[in-house]
Amino acid sequence: MSIKIKIGLAVGVVILCAGAAFVYYQYLGKQAEPAANLPGISPLPQGVSFGSLTPSVPPVSVDELLDSILADSAFESGLAEEEFSDLNQSLFSESQAISEFGQSYDQNEL
């Protein structure tokens, strides 16, 4: 086998291995979802960050258990704030419509 063929084969094997490794880590990246994305619970809206549910990793210490319980409490506060924020936004939208109605008559039109 000539030296050129040997070099070509070696380079080909290296390229194949690099491609396989790339695909493998891409697949692994998709598998490693953030722990906070628990099934059945939709993520918080974009731009709104009120904490997240405690990951489902079981606590190994009393402190971890209690911290996770407190985090859940904080999460509930965040949900309540999200509810208010949404309500506020809706009220603002309605206020705009009320204001537009009030501007129906423009005295410059007469």
Place this chain on the structure above:
Amino acid sequence: MIKMSFKISLALILCLGFLTFFVNQVIFAASSTPGFRDNVCSRLTSFVSKMEARVSEREQGLRERHQERQKNGEGKVASWDEKREQGRVQAETRMSEFFLRLEARAGTEAQKQAVAVFKTAVRTASEARKSVVDAAITAFRAEVERLLSDRKSAVETAVAGYKSVQKSAFDKAQSSCGSGVDPKTVLETLRIELKAAKDKFEADRRAIEKVADQVKVLNETKKAVFEKAHQDFRTALARARADLKAAFPQSTSTTTPVLSPSLSP
């Protein structure tokens, strides 16, 4: 020389442009209002149609926004409640599993007793917090519902009032035109009445908008309740932890439940 000519030309063009704009404005102002004034009776019908169509369209817009808020709000409330409940279920599962491991670790009667007391303390504190939070949410929603219902009524009353005054003004103007009243008088009367309707609606609108501030106050009250519940919860957990720690020696094993030196803030 060429530079000077260019500057002069540019200055002349700009002056001409401003002059044209100014003259157009004067001509427009001179021709539009007096034109309508002179022809107010002949153009009244089309003006009335236009205004009524616009009011109707905006009233429809108001209704749609309200319905959208109601419909979306109901769905989202259910979604938030579901998230809250799911979070609680997961927390309960986590706690139960941990308590089992902790119980398995208890070797002496004193330790078993300490674990039992710890479990009860944590569960009691957790239930107390949930009760307070749930009551605060229920009270907030009930009060908001009442405020929004009053707001809706106030908006409907304001809109109906405006439409009634507007219709009355249009009917009067059309009747005056039919009776041969001076068009200038018809126009001035119409303007005054429509402005009065607009001002009245604006006053009603300002009163209606106070609801948003009231909702904010309700939210602040709710937040304060949440914060207190959270603090009380934290205090109860810290007490439970301290009591448990006294019964268990520090462990370096990573496979059994351990007690760490301090709670995170």
